[in-house]
Amino acid sequence: MGLKTYPPQQRLDLFGKVKKLGEATEFEASESPLERQDFPFRCWIYPSVGKGRCIPILKLLLSDDCQNNCFYCALRADRGSPRLSLSPEEIFSAFSELYRRGLIEGIFLSSSVFESPRKTMDKLIQAAEAIRFKGGFQGYIHLKIMPGAELLQVERGAELANRISVNLEAVSPQHLKRISPSKDMVKDILPQLQHARDFIQRAGKGKTLTTQFVVGASHETDREILSLSYQLYKEYSLARCYFSAFKPIPGTPFENLSPSPKVRETRLYQADMLIRNYGFLPQELIYDSAGDLAHDQDPKLKWALQHRETFPIEVNQAESEKLMRVPGIGPFSSSKIVQMRRKCKIKSTTDLKILGVNVKRASPFIILAGKKTKDIETQGQLL
Numbered sequence: 001m002g003l004k005t006y007p008p009q010q011r012l013d014l015f016g017k018v019k020k021l022g023e024a025t026e027f028e029a030s031e032s033p034l035e036r037q038d039f040p041f042r043c044w045i046y047p048s049v050g051k052g053r054c055i056p057i058l059k060l061l062l063s064d065d066c067q068n069n070c071f072y073c074a075l076r077a078d079r080g081s082p083r084l085s086l087s088p089e090e091i092f093s094a095f096s097e098l099y100r101r102g103l104i105e106g107i108f109l110s111s112s113v114f115e116s117p118r119k120t121m122d123k124l125i126q127a128a129e130a131i132r133f134k135g136g137f138q139g140y141i142h143l144k145i146m147p148g149a150e151l152l153q154v155e156r157g158a159e160l161a162n163r164i165s166v167n168l169e170a171v172s173p174q175h176l177k178r179i180s181p182s183k184d185m186v187k188d189i190l191p192q193l194q195h196a197r198d199f200i201q202r203a204g205k206g207k208t209l210t211t212q213f214v215v216g217a218s219h220e221t222d223r224e225i226l227s228l229s230y231q232l233y234k235e236y237s238l239a240r241c242y243f244s245a246f247k248p249i250p251g252t253p254f255e256n257l258s259p260s261p262k263v264r265e266t267r268l269y270q271a272d273m274l275i276r277n278y279g280f281l282p283q284e285l286i287y288d289s290a291g292d293l294a295h296d297q298d299p300k301l302k303w304a305l306q307h308r309e310t311f312p313i314e315v316n317q318a319e320s321e322k323l324m325r326v327p328g329i330g331p332f333s334s335s336k337i338v339q340m341r342r343k344c345k346i347k348s349t350t351d352l353k354i355l356g357v358n359v360k361r362a363s364p365f366i367i368l369a370g371k372k373t374k375d376i377e378t379q380g381q382l383l
Contacts, residue, residue: 106140216260
């Protein structure tokens with residue numbers, strides 16, 4: 001398929017193309033919505049949380065000219081619009097200039113599939129090689145693996161990048177066919193995921209693997225998404241699952257479908273964090289009769305309200321695993337509580353706040369030194 005280019009009078013310089021192809025990454029989920037709020041850079045430079053701080057990352061497509069016809073996608077082949085493409089050399093030049101200016105500290109590099117999956121993946125690898133070896137860059141590279149790319153290309157991508165993505169997009173082969181008929185989960189995507197896992201396990205520390213789901217386009221349930229996410233964490237050692245709420249795009253077969261509410265994406269990220277970091281199992285979470293999470297309450301609070309028999313718990317005695325079940329207490333604050341208890345009894349809500357506890361959220365579910373926290377606060381006001 002030939003590249004549908006802009007007319008001569010509309011052709012863009014390098015950073016004009018970078019801006020356009022950066023904006024085209026809108027549907028490439030890579031951080032939760034909460035982590036992207038209030039970040040001062042333009043939409044094609046986004047924050048990635050790492051090493052205890054937000055790291056500005058250039059988020060860029062190699063090309064937006066796609067040979068696939070996914071029913072939901074703005075870049076599908078049959079959606080007539082001018083297309084752009086960058087060469088590996090142009091990506092290297094743009095990255096080097098932005099890095100030199102101190103605007104970025106890493107890159108997330110993806111693409112539509114143009115010409116063929118193998119040729120597209122070759123160019124992505126060439127761009128990463130130029131950044132690594134020609135530029136001598138030792139920092140963060142996140143590389144997306146093209147569906148249909150060869151397994152040796154998956155391995156080379158994992159050698160070059162700190163993180164690679166093999167995107168499932170849907171919860172089953174049947175669901176994927178509903179939204180992306182040309183993609184084959186069993187033949188192409190799952191073998192890539194397995195090969196990436198095996199290579200990363202051999203490579204040791206410093207390499208991670210992620211995937212992404214398009215939420216709401218194939219009529220999957222939250223229960224199905226989270227059950228598969230849990231399986232992927234256990235069997236494929238994934239670092240993250242990302243969720244992108246479906247938005248209907250004019251000029252696509254799904255243009256008249258209802259969008260997936262943004263709050264659904266947020267609830268999935270919250271539930272996913274409970275599974276990854278808090279010890280929850282997907283079957284423990286509270287779903288409605290359709291198999292979806294509540295939108296009006298976050299999943300941890302919903303679970304706590306449905307398990308009143310578990311609460312209140314004594315902060316000075318409960319194990320860390322039980323503390324993390326309390327709304328307002330996370331892995332960090334629960335570990336700090338356990339550390340402080342070894343030295344002295346925790347007696348005040350001020351102590352809890354210093355330890356990182358959201359006391360307002362936690363109060364209905366805890367006892368502190370044998371007293372409800374509201375009683376402790378009242379007592380403090382009388383003294």
